[in-house]
Amino acid sequence: NSNALKSVITDDVQRINEKYVARIDLQNVANLIFISNNYCPVKIEATDRRYLIHQAIKQVDFYDNLLTFFLKRDISQANLQVIPMTEAKKDIQKVSKTPAENFVVKYLKQLKQGLECNLAVEYKPKELIEFQFKAQLKAICDYERKNAPKSNCTKNIGYYKLKPGLVQDYESMKDEENEINDDDDDEEENYTNLKIIPNKQNGDIINQ
Numbered sequence: 001n002s003n004a005l006k007s008v009i010t011d012d013v014q015r016i017n018e019k020y021v022a023r024i025d026l027q028n029v030a031n032l033i034f035i036s037n038n039y040c041p042v043k044i045e046a047t048d049r050r051y052l053i054h055q056a057i058k059q060v061d062f063y064d065n066l067l068t069f070f071l072k073r074d075i076s077q078a079n080l081q082v083i084p085m086t087e088a089k090k091d092i093q094k095v096s097k098t099p100a101e102n103f104v105v106k107y108l109k110q111l112k113q114g115l116e117c118n119l120a121v122e123y124k125p126k127e128l129i130e131f132q133f134k135a136q137l138k139a140i141c142d143y144e145r146k147n148a149p150k151s152n153c154t155k156n157i158g159y160y161k162l163k164p165g166l167v168q169d170y171e172s173m174k175d176e177e178n179e180i181n182d183d184d185d186d187e188e189e190n191y192t193n194l195k196i197i198p199n200k201q202n203g204d205i206i207n208q
Contacts, residue, residue, distance in 0.1 A: 002043040008032065009050045033070070035063075043096040044089065047169045053089035090176070099125035100136030101173075104162065108174050111141060112167060117158040140166060 008014065014028040034041060044051055056062060097105075103125055104111055124133040142163055145156040162170065 005042065006050065033066075035066075040092050040095050042092070044092045046093055046097065046101055046173055047166055048089075048093070049083055051089065052083050053086050053092060055086075055088040093173075098136055099128050100133060100140060103133075103137075104140055104170055105173050105177060108162070108170055111160060111162040114144060114146070114159040114161045117143075117160055120160050 008028070008030060009032060011028055013025050014030075015023055015025050017023045042051070044053070103120075107115060107120075107123075120137070121130055121133065124130065128136070137160055140163065141160040144159045144161055146159060
C-alpha cells in the first residue's frame with residue numbers, strides 16, 4: 001500500500017499495535033531500502049519527495065556487499081532534503097500517473113491560470129466518475145471562485161487552479177511528454193481565448 005509506506009517513511013512517530021497488549025507510540029527511526037526485480041514495485045507520484053530510485057547493475061555479489069556500501073559511504077556533505085531525480089524514477093512515475101494527473105499534464109496551461117470546474121468535469125478522463133475525478137484533483141489543484149472573464153454576470157464561478165508548489169513538477173512532466181511526441185510548440189496561450197475539445201474530437205484546445 002503506497003499510502004501506508006508514505007507514513008512509514010516520513011512520520012516522526014509510529015503506532016505499534018501488538019496483539020494482546022496496549023498500543024504504544026514510538027519514535028520512528030527506520031531507514032528503508034527496497035530491492036525488487038519488478039519494473040514498478042511501488043507507486044510513485046509526480047510530486048514525490050521520498051524515494052531515491054537506482055537501477056543496479058546485475059552482479060553476483062551485489063546483495064552481499066550492499067549493506068557494507070551504505071555503512072561506509074560518506075554522506076556528511078549530502079543534502080538529504082534534496083532527492084536526486086533518476087531515469088529509473090521517471091519511468092516508475094510515468095506508469096504510476098493517475099488519470100487526474102494525466103488530465104493536469106494535458107491541460108496544464110489552462111490549470112495554471114484557472115479552469116472552470118464545469119469544463120473540467122465535462123472533459124474529465126472517461127475512466128473516472130465525477131466523484132473520483134474531483135477527489136483526485138483536490139490533491140493537485142486549489143478551488144477558487146471568481147467572476148467569469150469578459151462577463152457581466154455577477155455570480156461567481158468555481159475554478160480549479162494548479163497548486164503553486166506543483167507547477168514546476170508538472171511543467172517538467174509536460175516537457176518530457178513534448179520531447180517524446182516531438183512537440184516543439186512552446187507558445188503560451190491565454191486561457192480566456194481557449195476552449196477544451198471533447199475527448200472524442202481531435203486536438204486538445206482551439207482558439208475561439
